[in-house]
Amino acid sequence: MPAMTQELVERSVTELADIDWAARAAALRPETELFIDGKFVAARSGARFADHSPRDGRVVAEVAFAGEADVDAAVLAARRAFDKGGWRAAEPAWRKHVLLRFAELIEAHREELALVETLDVGKPIRESLTVDVPACAQAVRWYAELIDKTYGEVAPTGPDAIATISREPLGVVGAVVPWNYPLIITAWKIAPALATGNSVVLKPAEQSPLSALVLARLAAEAGIPDGVFNVIPGDGPVTGAALGRHGDVDKLAFTGSVEVGRAFQRYAGESNGKSVSVELGGKSPQLVLADAGDLDAVAEAVTWGVYYNAGQTCHAGTRLVVDESVREPLVERIIARTAEFTVGDPLRWDTVLGPVIDEAAARRIREHIVEAESDGARLATGGRPVPPATAEAATNYLAPTVLDDVPNSSRAARAEIFGPVLCVQPFRGTETGVRIANDTPYGLAASVWSADISQAHRVAGMLRAGTVWINTYDASAITTPFGGFKDSGHGRDRSRHALDNYTAVKTTWLAL
Numbered sequence: 001m002p003a004m005t006q007e008l009v010e011r012s013v014t015e016l017a018d019i020d021w022a023a024r025a026a027a028l029r030p031e032t033e034l035f036i037d038g039k040f041v042a043a044r045s046g047a048r049f050a051d052h053s054p055r056d057g058r059v060v061a062e063v064a065f066a067g068e069a070d071v072d073a074a075v076l077a078a079r080r081a082f083d084k085g086g087w088r089a090a091e092p093a094w095r096k097h098v099l100l101r102f103a104e105l106i107e108a109h110r111e112e113l114a115l116v117e118t119l120d121v122g123k124p125i126r127e128s129l130t131v132d133v134p135a136c137a138q139a140v141r142w143y144a145e146l147i148d149k150t151y152g153e154v155a156p157t158g159p160d161a162i163a164t165i166s167r168e169p170l171g172v173v174g175a176v177v178p179w180n181y182p183l184i185i186t187a188w189k190i191a192p193a194l195a196t197g198n199s200v201v202l203k204p205a206e207q208s209p210l211s212a213l214v215l216a217r218l219a220a221e222a223g224i225p226d227g228v229f230n231v232i233p234g235d236g237p238v239t240g241a242a243l244g245r246h247g248d249v250d251k252l253a254f255t256g257s258v259e260v261g262r263a264f265q266r267y268a269g270e271s272n273g274k275s276v277s278v279e280l281g282g283k284s285p286q287l288v289l290a291d292a293g294d295l296d297a298v299a300e301a302v303t304w305g306v307y308y309n310a311g312q313t314c315h316a317g318t319r320l321v322v323d324e325s326v327r328e329p330l331v332e333r334i335i336a337r338t339a340e341f342t343v344g345d346p347l348r349w350d351t352v353l354g355p356v357i358d359e360a361a362a363r364r365i366r367e368h369i370v371e372a373e374s375d376g377a378r379l380a381t382g383g384r385p386v387p388p389a390t391a392e393a394a395t396n397y398l399a400p401t402v403l404d405d406v407p408n409s410s411r412a413a414r415a416e417i418f419g420p421v422l423c424v425q426p427f428r429g430t431e432t433g434v435r436i437a438n439d440t441p442y443g444l445a446a447s448v449w450s451a452d453i454s455q456a457h458r459v460a461g462m463l464r465a466g467t468v469w470i471n472t473y474d475a476s477a478i479t480t481p482f483g484g485f486k487d488s489g490h491g492r493d494r495s496r497h498a499l500d501n502y503t504a505v506k507t508t509w510l511a512l
């Protein structure tokens with residue numbers, strides 16, 4: 001167990017629950033400038049944007065907005081640092097030491113990071129503190145540890161030559177991330193990119209710029225040289241596009257929607273043909289077969305699998321594809337369990353579900369529900385806003401929702417709803433279940449539930465998804481790759497496989 005998680009376990013829940021998190025949040029003074037070449041600087045144009053909290057709609061900070069000139073400056077700083085070689089060509093043991101120190105500093109500043117994350121995204125403080133910050137530190141530590149344990153290869157060539165195959169960093173990496181897990185997804189990109197010697201320019205989402213700016217400060221404090229790690233908040237069409245189209249960026253690492261992922265592929269094609277990896281959306285099925293076994297356990301996993309982070313998770317298990325023979329008892333259990341998910345102020349320790357990111361998202365989610373009903377689905381529970389005590393007027397706090405009997409042709413069954421909404425889709429016969437499970441444009445994740453392990457394994461092989469869980473949902477580790485098939489993108493975050501995104505293989509042939 002990482003040191004911080006151990007410490008959090010040891011601090012009693014009552015102690016953490018007794019903290020006045022709202023007061024601590026009010027006392028925060030977040031970083032708000034761009035971080036370029038080792039310094040916090042204002043945008044060249046002086047432009048700023050308002051960063052609103054989904055908690056109550058209030059402005060948390062006025063953040064510097066990176067325009068084209070700032071993107072240019074950040075890329076130039078990253079290029080200079082790369083060419084200078086102070087990071088790229090440094091002793092592996094030293095780079096490891098610096099990244100381990102970075103991980104320690106992330107842990108030491110857990111409360112600040114958790115608070116800005118909760119304010120920006122609306123996720124419950126308990127999760128930011130015990131899941132997101134530890135996962136971020138763990139990713140940095142894991143890739144740091146790899147630095148001096150990764151070897152090259154020697155090719156078979158015959159006696160007159162030696163040919164070595166080494167992995168070299170690509171150069172300047174532009175990383176563009178979404179708002180739903182800012183710390184975790186950022187760490188999945190920057191940790192392998194930095195570990196392999198690249199320089200990074202990170203563009204956080206406009207909804208959630210604050211934790212990335214704290215990371216920038218901590219990276220500098222850890223000893224990452226100036227220019228190696230730059231953070232440029234801004235929007236998509238200006239800041240993201242300028243980074244995507246920049247002729248001196250060697251690699252784009254993107255996580256977000258399918259539409260914007262395609263835009264990044266275009267930017268690359270229309271500029272310098274840089275390499276692009278895209279981690280995109282999902283519409284993941286939880287496939288429950290007739291012999292699923294313990295339905296209480298299935299209901300527990302299904303509800304967490306769809307509602308976690310208010311359903312704003314790329315691999316949320318939003319489709320319950322269930323054999324008709326177990327559908328009724330399972331749906332009953334799911335409805336009962338759903339009633340126990342408390343929706344409320346994300347700065348209260350006992351809150352399980354916070355708000356969705358903004359009012360527009362809440363409206364879009366409710367439209368999906370209404371449309372599904374008109375397609376023949378039945379609203380089994382939820383489907384309405386839940387005004388929280390802190391913000392009576394807010395309509396972005398949504399009750400977790402179950403839609404039963406959703407036809408597979410309905411948009412609710414095919415498009416990302418990105419909210420706490422489960423679509424139940426019954427079937428008869430395993431082959432039909434597999435067909436329905438696979439019948440979406442996406443292929444990020446899936447689960448299969450069966451007490452017959454041979455059958456479960458066979459069905460897992462038939463599901464077209466980057467991750468398939470058997471008799472569980474959303475179990476993961478930094479040691480396992482994460483990414484999708486089909487419209488869910490390509491490239492993999494996490495594990496040694498992520499190193500492929502940030503390195504190129506080089507042959508050196510020495511004639512003897």
Ligand code: NAD
Pocket residue numbers: 176177178179180181185203204205206234235236237239240241244255256257258260261263279280281282313314315416444483484488489
């Ligand atoms: P988004 O695609 O709207 O934005 C993602 C990032 O791209 C943001 O930083 C944004 O500023 C930038 N951007 C937006 N438009 C741009 C443009 N025209 N040019 C350049 N940059 C642009 O996504 P979002 O709403 O922030 O996040 C939700 C989406 O992310 C969902 O589709 C979700 O499934 C997906 N996601 C995928 C994964 C995964 O690992 N597969 C993980 C988390 C989220």
